[in-house]
């Protein structure tokens with residue numbers, strides 16, 4: 359740390375400044391973030407109302423400066439305005455709704471365009487929900503993989519989870535309350551119910567809560583609360599610990615294949631799982647065929663049982 363720089367705010371250099379803002383608690387903002395919001399020539403934000411509110415909480419005057427909206431839906435229109443300001447040698451502060459811009463938030467396109475045009479891009483680091491959750495989860499922190507939001511549909515979700523199943527790192531997912539149960543159910547099916555896991559919700563806010571256990575116990579808890587009429591609410595991060603070393607065997611292959619076979623052909627499932635888990639395609643194809651046969655056998659048995667019941671009922675009726 360440079361002590362002289364800690365004394366007084368510096369002039370804001372030209373370029374694009376990516377400013378992290380609170381994920382809940384309004385005081386979770388760095389002194390430098392406040393300096394940049396106070397001193398930048400132009401402020402751009404995913405939501406202009408939110409940044410105005412944040413500036414007002416911290417007594418930062420707008421001072422006649424423009425506040426430009428920049429988000430996924432207007433990037434084509436708003437981007438050139440911001441790039442023009444950068445080309446004039448001005449400083450532009452960009453903030454997303456919460457936390458760090460570009461982390462499951464807009465800004466990537468703007469950064470790419472600014473870099474392509476040769477403008478400086480500066481980080482003004484601060485809160486990120488993924489890292490805040492990782493620090494309190496109690497899961498390994500030496501290696502982690504941020505997976506963002508899982509796909510909304512089950513097939514896509516299971517495919518993504520299969521790709522991640524063997525990754526030897528703590529997995530971090532963002533999730534909303536409406537899909538948490540389905541997400542945990544798919545995690546249990548694909549990653550395994552026994553994998554250690556944590557769910558951190560409403561971090562730094564009044565109703566902050568961290569649930570710790572396994573994927574299976576978290577799923578049970580989420581279901582229990584829904585049944586009791588007090589479903590889990592708010593913003594949440596789900597973290598799943600790395601697979602146990604012994605898990606990288608038959609059980610994991612079977613789980614991955616079962617998930618793949620639920621939405622793909624035997625051939626595609628085998629290719630997908632073999633490539634994802636880095637295993638020989640031929641061996642996995644044999645396994646997939648065997649599983650499909652067993653599945654079919656079970657379905658046929660069920661039909662036969664059904665017939666028997668029907669026949670008995672018929673005979674009795676006769």
Ligand code: SAM
Pocket residue numbers: 381382454456457458459460461462463485486487488531532533534558559560561562563593594595
């Ligand atoms: N850019 C943000 C960041 O740096 O973390 C993430 C924005 S993303 C659109 C919103 C998601 O982040 C939420 O759905 C939730 O998964 C997670 N999140 C944001 N704030 C949170 C909080 N206070 N507690 C738990 N999760 C949070």
